[in-house]
Amino acid sequence: MIDLITTTVSLPFIAVLGLMLLPVVLGLVIWSIRSHRDPKLSIDCDRPVSELLPSLAGLSQGTVYEGNSVELFENGAFFEMMFDEIRAARASIHFETFLWKDGQLGQRLVEALIERRRAGVDVRVMVDGNGGKKMGDEARRRLREAGCRVVMHHPTKLRHIGVVNDRDHRKLVVIDGRVALVGGHCIVDSWLGNAENRERVRDLAVRLRGPVVHGVQSVFSENWVEDTGELFVGDAFFPRLEPCGGVSLHVASVKAEGSPPAVKILHHLAVCVAKRRIRIQNPYFLPDDEAIEALCKAVARGVDVRVMVPSTDASDMPLVQHAAHRNFDKLLEGGVRIFEYQTCLLHQKVMTVDGHWSAIGSSNFDDRSFETNDEITLSVCDETFATQLEEVFERDSRRCVGFKAETWAQRGVWPRCRDNVLHVFNEVL
Known part of the structure; x- marks a missing residue:
């Protein structure tokens, strides 16, 4: 009789305990999956990007197409x-x-x-x-x-x-x-x-x-x-x-199971091997800590890094732009120059490196595009095309407002709190 009562009492308790532990278990599973897809990338290379298209293609699981x-x-x-x-x-x-x-x-x-x-x-x-x-x-x-x-x-x-x-x-x-x-x-x-x-x-x-x-x-x-x-x-x-x-050219699109997606590897590699200049235009620019570090290290080794995004007022997703502002402090302090396009939503997703290599496609510069969405990015090794994109950047910069580290650091408490909260919210999504 005692054993029967104990069993009766234990079953609901075990069920409740199981329900309580379920979110923890699911959280661990999600963390484990993401950690395998998001290792800390590193590279040691002193060759210019113009000589590395086969490496860029191979490491991002693509094939170089000539002609x-x-x-x-x-x-x-x-x-x-x-x-x-x-x-x-x-x-x-x-x-x-x-x-x-x-x-x-x-x-x-x-x-x-x-x-x-x-x-x-x-x-x-x-x-x-x-x-x-x-x-x-x-x-x-x-x-x-x-x-x-x-x-x-x-x-x-x-x-x-x-x-x-x-x-x-x-x-x-x-x-x-x-x-x-x-x-x-x-x-x-x-x-x-x-x-x-x-x-x-x-x-x-x-x-x-x-x-x-x-x-x-x-x-x-x-x-x-x-x-x-x-x-x-x-x-x-x-x-x-x-x-x-x-x-x-080569085409980056693969999301290998349990490995970093091709578009993320491609962008990270290009930043890490840059020697002279990087130009980025992207509507949703929310680099992770690893990308921020790579961009700032590029500046430290003498690379002129410039990033262009739409202004909060011009963006179709102003909350995302505010979330992006959370990282502007680190980037500006690291020497990255940031410009906000004022006329309308700047939607092109392009990057050029050293006037020789370019990326263009559908990928935003954020974790959703790099790790979750199905994307396509073209990796183009051609000086003429890179020059065209750099000319577009210069032309668009005339419609921009540029930020300086000392001015940005003087923002008030409310903008900083808002940007941090929205950044956390964006990370959860």
Whole structure:
């Protein structure tokens, strides 16, 4: 009788204790996973970045593609080029984006894709399930009825609960397996125009031709195969590609299980080997302590490091900009020069090193892009292209306000508390 009473009392107690310990266990699991994906990176190298493309590619699990052409497009001009390429498609169109909102631009894109599908072109469209919430049922219905395949990546459904935080942040288009477009442009009307006021967005993208297009096509296939199981093969998607320029590139996109993602390794490596100058333009610049240390060490060895971000008033996510301010003290004290773009949301995600190497793509300079999102970043070894991006930086700097360490240090208690709280909140998310 005593044993029965003891057992009866113990079972609820054990259940309650188990429930209390569950958050601790889950926390340890998450910490363990993140710690393996976020080791402290180190490098000892005195060679210039212009000689290290094979190393940059290999360590970020990519392949160097030789003999390509790269063309830079700014703001709304990108879409005019994009629609020209879509109209020229004869075999296949693969379109992938994070953000699509119903509007003039979205409707025009729907019409263009439907027209090509009716002409016999295979059309596949992938939109992030979260970023595409405002795409509109009508757009999806019309595309599907015309024969286009439309997939929403990780929509908010119970079966996706385990991957609800894994977002597809890539923006790319592949035409006939021969032309690829990569950058930061989203299908939202504010990306139209020429970044002339607060209602517009400042952004950059590139058109690629040459063997590297196979690399971009393989990136599109990653989430497409995950969500549909379909393997597309043949010359309509992977034709033989001859060299058509003199630019060497590789594509960083891999998120290896249990290892640091390729885009994080790529950016860290480039900063650590810089000899003369680094230029960064990024809308959400929240480097971790390791990246801050790398940038400040670059300054200490004589590198001119400049970073450009949108102002809090111009940003679409001002709370994130305030969170970013938390690290400005360390960066400014370390000699990093910081500029805030005033005209509108500065959305391009680019970095140049020493006037020889560049990165451009979808990746923000924060832990979400580096460790969680699906991203694509092009690593470009070409002096002409790097010069173009540096000229863009200089031109944009005329619309910026620059900060100085001594002035920033004089901020009041309230701004500092606000920035620290928002930084913690951003880290939790």
